[in-house]
Amino acid sequence: MTGVWADRRGVTALDFALVGPAFLLMVLGIVEVSRILTAQQLLDMAAREASRVGITGVKPEGGKTREQMVRDIVEEVVTPFLDPARVTLALESYPGFQSIGKPEPFADLDGNGGWAPGEPYTDVNGNGRWDEDQGRSGSAGSGGQVVIYRLGYENSPVTALFAKAFGRDTIRYSARVVVRNEPFRE
Numbered sequence: 383m384t385g386v387w388a389d390r391r392g393v394t395a396l397d398f399a400l401v402g403p404a405f406l407l408m409v410l411g412i413v414e415v416s417r418i419l420t421a422q423q424l425l426d427m428a429a430r431e432a433s434r435v436g437i438t439g440v441k442p443e444g445g446k447t448r449e450q451m452v453r454d455i456v457e458e459v460v461t462p463f464l465d466p467a468r469v470t471l472a473l474e475s476y477p478g479f480q481s482i483g484k485p486e487p488f489a490d491l492d493g494n495g496g497w498a499p500g501e502p503y504t505d506v507n508g509n510g511r512w513d514e515d516q517g518r519s520g521s522a523g524s525g526g527q528v529v530i531y532r533l534g535y536e537n538s539p540v541t542a543l544f545a546k547a548f549g550r551d552t553i554r555y556s557a558r559v560v561v562r563n564e565p566f567r568e
Contacts, residue, residue, distance in 0.1 A: 407543075414544045417537075418553060420463055425533045425557035428459035428469070433531045433559040436473075436522045439566030448522040449473060456533065470534040474515075475523030477506065479562070481516045482528065488512060525566040533557045 432452045442451040452473065457466040476482050488503035490496070497503060497512050505511075507518040523529040535555045539545045 410541060410544070414540050417540065418555075421535060421537065421553075421555050422557070424460050424464055425469070425535055425555050428456045429531045429533045429557040429559040431459055432456050432471075433529070433561045436529060436531070437561050437563050439525055439564060439568065449520060452522055452531075460535075464535060464537075468535060468537070470532075472519070472530075472532040472534075473522055474517035474519055474530045474532075475521040476517050476528045476530075479528050481506070482530070482560075484516055485514045486512055486516055523563050524568055525563055528560065528562050531557075531559045531561070 432455045435455055436448060436452045439448070440451075442448060446454075453471055456469060456471055460466055460469055485497065486503050486506045488497045488501050491501050492498055503512045506516040507513060509518070517530070521529075533556065536552045538552055539548060545551050
């Protein structure tokens with residue numbers, strides 16, 4: 383067989399033109415999924431490590447608060463791969479597990495089933511106002527208290543193509559750990 387059909391010149395370029403885009407898309411997909419899994423794993427690990435230190439009631443050095451020490455641990459864990467300035471950390475402490483998601487107790491004087499201004503209440507979290515949740519925000523809690531550690535992070539996909547595939551311009555990550563502090567004294 384001779385002629386145009388037997389000429390093999392340019393076949394490699396043609397093969398690459400057919401297979402190359404699919405291969406490149408697959409490689410970019412692997413990179414994107416790896417970034418997502420790494421970010422989620424780092425947040426999970428940071429929440430776990432922070433709670434492990436916070437649970438003990440250890441006294442921080444250098445005049446830091448326990449909350450700042452917890453924040454420092456989170457930053458230390460995520461720093462190699464994530465921007466620590468964009469990691470959000472929220473702490474909420476509760477007297478016990480039964481208090482999570484429960485409103486502060488109040489006397490329902492008008493009988494409407496909900497708290498109204500002027501009705502007496504017990505300020506469980508000590509913030510000076512009635513709240514629908516008894517949690518004390520920003521606190522690593524005292525001995526025996528339950529603490530929720532919530533971490534969040536946002537970043538953009540590597541390419542706009544994956545932003546379209548995920549249906550959004552940013553990817554949101556979150557991690558949560560709930561622990562009971564050891565019975566320590568402050």
